Amino acid sequence: MTASSNSHFTQPLLKTPFHERARALSQVDSFIPWAGYTTVDVFTTVEQEYFAIRNATTLYDLTPMVKYRVAGRDAQSYLNRLVTRDIGKLKPGRVAYCVWCNDAGHLIDDGTVFRLGESEYRICTAQRQLDWLLDSSIGFEVEVSEITEQVAALALQGPTSCAVLRDAGLTGVDRLKVFEIGRFTLDSRAVTVSRTGFTGDLGYELWMEPQDAEAVWDALMAAGGPRGIRPIGSRALNVARIEAGFLSPNVDFVSADHTIRIGTDRSPLELGLGWIVDFNKGHFTGRRALLEEKRCGAKRRLVGLDIEGNKPAHNALLYRDITGKREIGSVSSAVWSPTCKRNVALAMVEAPYFEIGSYIWAEIYLSRELVWERRMSRAQVVERPFFAPERRRATPPGQF
Amino acid sequence: MSHAPSPSRYDCVVIGAGHNGLVCAALLARAGRSVLVLEAGTQVGGAAITREFCPGFKVSAGAHLLHLMPAELLRTLKLESHGLQWAAQRLPTTALISGAPALKLSDGAAADGLTSADAAALGAYQDRMQRFAAAIAPIFSRTPPRLGTDAWSDRLSLLRMGWQIRKLGRRDMRELLRIGGMNVHDLLEENFESAALKGALGFDAILGANFGPRSPGTVLTLLYRLAAESAAGSSGLSQPKGGMGALCDALAKAAGAAGAVIRTQSAVAGILVDSDRACGVLLESGERIGARQVISNADPKTTFLKLLGTAHLDAGFVRRVNHIRCRGLAAKIHLALNRPPPFTAVSEAALRGRLLSAPSLEHLEHAYNHSKYGEFSASPAMEITVPSINDATLAPAGRHVLSAIVQYAPYALKQGWGRGRQAFLDTSLDVLEALAPGLRGCIAAAEVLTPADLETQFRSSGGHWHHGDLAFDQILMVRPVPGAAQYRTPVEGLFLCGAGCHPGGGVMGIAGRNAAQQVLSEATTS
Numbered sequence: 001m002t003a004s005s006n007s008h009f010t011q012p013l014l015k016t017p018f019h020e021r022a023r024a025l026s027q028v029d030s031f032i033p034w035a036g037y038t039t040v041d042v043f044t045t046v047e048q049e050y051f052a053i054r055n056a057t058t059l060y061d062l063t064p065m066v067k068y069r070v071a072g073r074d075a076q077s078y079l080n081r082l083v084t085r086d087i088g089k090l091k092p093g094r095v096a097y098c099v100w101c102n103d104a105g106h107l108i109d110d111g112t113v114f115r116l117g118e119s120e121y122r123i124c125t126a127q128r129q130l131d132w133l134l135d136s137s138i139g140f141e142v143e144v145s146e147i148t149e150q151v152a153a154l155a156l157q158g159p160t161s162c163a164v165l166r167d168a169g170l171t172g173v174d175r176l177k178v179f180e181i182g183r184f185t186l187d188s189r190a191v192t193v194s195r196t197g198f199t200g201d202l203g204y205e206l207w208m209e210p211q212d213a214e215a216v217w218d219a220l221m222a223a224g225g226p227r228g229i230r231p232i233g234s235r236a237l238n239v240a241r242i243e244a245g246f247l248s249p250n251v252d253f254v255s256a257d258h259t260i261r262i263g264t265d266r267s268p269l270e271l272g273l274g275w276i277v278d279f280n281k282g283h284f285t286g287r288r289a290l291l292e293e294k295r296c297g298a299k300r301r302l303v304g305l306d307i308e309g310n311k312p313a314h315n316a317l318l319y320r321d322i323t324g325k326r327e328i329g330s331v332s333s334a335v336w337s338p339t340c341k342r343n344v345a346l347a348m349v350e351a352p353y354f355e356i357g358s359y360i361w362a363e364i365y366l367s368r369e370l371v372w373e374r375r376m377s378r379a380q381v382v383e384r385p386f387f388a389p390e391r392r393r394a395t396p397p398g399q400f
Numbered sequence: 401m402s403h404a405p406s407p408s409r410y411d412c413v414v415i416g417a418g419h420n421g422l423v424c425a426a427l428l429a430r431a432g433r434s435v436l437v438l439e440a441g442t443q444v445g446g447a448a449i450t451r452e453f454c455p456g457f458k459v460s461a462g463a464h465l466l467h468l469m470p471a472e473l474l475r476t477l478k479l480e481s482h483g484l485q486w487a488a489q490r491l492p493t494t495a496l497i498s499g500a501p502a503l504k505l506s507d508g509a510a511a512d513g514l515t516s517a518d519a520a521a522l523g524a525y526q527d528r529m530q531r532f533a534a535a536i537a538p539i540f541s542r543t544p545p546r547l548g549t550d551a552w553s554d555r556l557s558l559l560r561m562g563w564q565i566r567k568l569g570r571r572d573m574r575e576l577l578r579i580g581g582m583n584v585h586d587l588l589e590e591n592f593e594s595a596a597l598k599g600a601l602g603f604d605a606i607l608g609a610n611f612g613p614r615s616p617g618t619v620l621t622l623l624y625r626l627a628a629e630s631a632a633g634s635s636g637l638s639q640p641k642g643g644m645g646a647l648c649d650a651l652a653k654a655a656g657a658a659g660a661v662i663r664t665q666s667a668v669a670g671i672l673v674d675s676d677r678a679c680g681v682l683l684e685s686g687e688r689i690g691a692r693q694v695i696s697n698a699d700p701k702t703t704f705l706k707l708l709g710t711a712h713l714d715a716g717f718v719r720r721v722n723h724i725r726c727r728g729l730a731a732k733i734h735l736a737l738n739r740p741p742p743f744t745a746v747s748e749a750a751l752r753g754r755l756l757s758a759p760s761l762e763h764l765e766h767a768y769n770h771s772k773y774g775e776f777s778a779s780p781a782m783e784i785t786v787p788s789i790n791d792a793t794l795a796p797a798g799r800h801v802l803s804a805i806v807q808y809a810p811y812a813l814k815q816g817w818g819r820g821r822q823a824f825l826d827t828s829l830d831v832l833e834a835l836a837p838g839l840r841g842c843i844a845a846a847e848v849l850t851p852a853d854l855e856t857q858f859r860s861s862g863g864h865w866h867h868g869d870l871a872f873d874q875i876l877m878v879r880p881v882p883g884a885a886q887y888r889t890p891v892e893g894l895f896l897c898g899a900g901c902h903p904g905g906g907v908m909g910i911a912g913r914n915a916a917q918q919v920l921s922e923a924t925t926s
Contacts, residue, residue: 139710
């Protein structure tokens, strides 16, 4: 045993293949743990990084996303039994956003399913859950394995991202449609590109061998210089993802595998994800429970809120009226949207107050130099996403 | 409404003609359903069959004594008018000890060879255990309640179970709750001095179970067995004339008389599902048979994982089914004997009954230790019968059949049963030879059925004759698993009726009867 292998516990967080590059560019030394890796929270300032997402191009290290390889004769029927969406409709070279549930129809996690070949898929998700994926494979001829460490991943997001990729030499990348996968070479290194992301904007995710990671990073930074490329941390991304209306695990829902208290699990119908629950595709885990829930009607739903004022309603309790007597829900994600110029939030709201257009009230606590104030602000239930520019879907994308 | 049976469509198809499947089929047919029973083997009965294991010698291949089937069920199905006869009833139990006098355990005759303290303690112990058994017994005949529902029927059912225990009175209730989670070793140590007595009494707690006497929960398994006997209200240990197969032949006749059709050599390959509802079965021959309801007498793992297929089930449910503990530890040994077995120190009356070789609790625990590591016991414990003494149809005149349940013989033997079989037989014969010197010289033929054989021959996962251990986490409302503990399954129209359900194995028939009630109640509610 060498000294280093004995002392691994003194620095238990892993470093991603991009760590040295990120370390060099980090100005405020703000790192946070994410799924067992140390990752950047902020490189410079949240504002600077956020505006790069919406106005230029950003690089975000996605390596800690948990990745599972699913392959074998029954891979498609296995996934169809696992997730609520109809995987039968997912063509090779395409990606689908999916959720999967336990028997009670409560969400275990969400993620993206990549169809990389005829019977080869990849699941990308935020939390480790190999035990559930393996137990789900009982009776199916399928191999499930975790490949998180074998794939380095970068998100390249922002209106100039397509142009940056093209300038870096990825010819034809502009033909990729939303949720499409393409294979390219960048300086003779194989890079798989999917037109996916967590910003709700034009953007791509790049998947590569770990040993190619730094070279790809360098090439993109060089090609992106003239178009304002900037590495970003998780804080800026979080602002963008709330604007895009995307859910964050352990923020907007807690995995049913991790909850302890009764009544804190959430179903996809409650989370507003009924559009990816396909009751007609055959059986999937949770189907009978979800059918029953659908029959009884939803008790609560995750909705978007547009709140008066400019103070983000972090963790605010929600009420039926200004008296604050009848509590009807709470906010899980809140932000002042710099692009929309709106005070927005994602919130879980009880029936019948979750209908679009309803007015409810948010109890917001404000610290004025440590003197706390309580403010009741009127909030309207609105459609999500809050920000959805045309450029995110246009193919070929505009050359900004 | 029932309709006339056609060759390809029935109201109810029962998979497997074990005793529970036949009971279920008979009751469904009597209620007016068109019923088809499909049996993979060449004869009905499942593991409760009689068969010739060498020319002229017949034996009950699985269970060899009947004591758990409710008398009322025998009457309802008029089994005696369908040919069931008794070779013997109210058989005694006797513990054999090598080189010492045998110990009679049956009621009233228990004092032989015991100290006065043990003799006094035994009477009080047996009375107390009988009271506990009687308090538990009513749960056997009912469908267990579901947990976590708001339904009044479930709550009432739970309350009723509690009330049965409360009715025992404060002293007995406290004692039951005190001992309920204990191991049988500690309980017997509290009560008795004689090692032989403790061994014999403890044997019933571990017979057919994946436990040694010091395993937690063995008082429960003992009470469970006593309660099943109490629920049966039967006349003690009985031996059907013609072996256990004669019971199932009578059950088959009762089912047939009620209109059920029974087909043997018709192995089911899969359960057909349409729109999330069971709609029939596919035979291995490729034949498809439609049904409004499918009732499986197969064990839960076979039913869900093989016949239905996991694609029709939620992953968490499959996970639970996959974790059912059903690795058998009990083997059968059958000996064809040229003359009566030369057991020493055993009266002729005792020889007609049930003989135990369980010299002490320590002996049983040591025997169990081996099985934990994939080995068979160096000195196994046994339940022995010589059924041919009571029933001359089982062997040629003057000759005999010995049938023994031998523990522990782990399903997954480390050296493999191909290599281990002969060694296991030799080891078992050593135990028998010590109790009956000269027995080896009488043997004309011997047959060993390991749990692996029982799995293959009777199509039960793990070769476990209860279709799953009877233990705290596998009884009542969690047997076989939550979500299928009321004979219904997550797939509508599919039911379970075998030993894997409440109240478990042993030739009892209650699971089949309770299941039939559930099948009929679905028909009325839908």
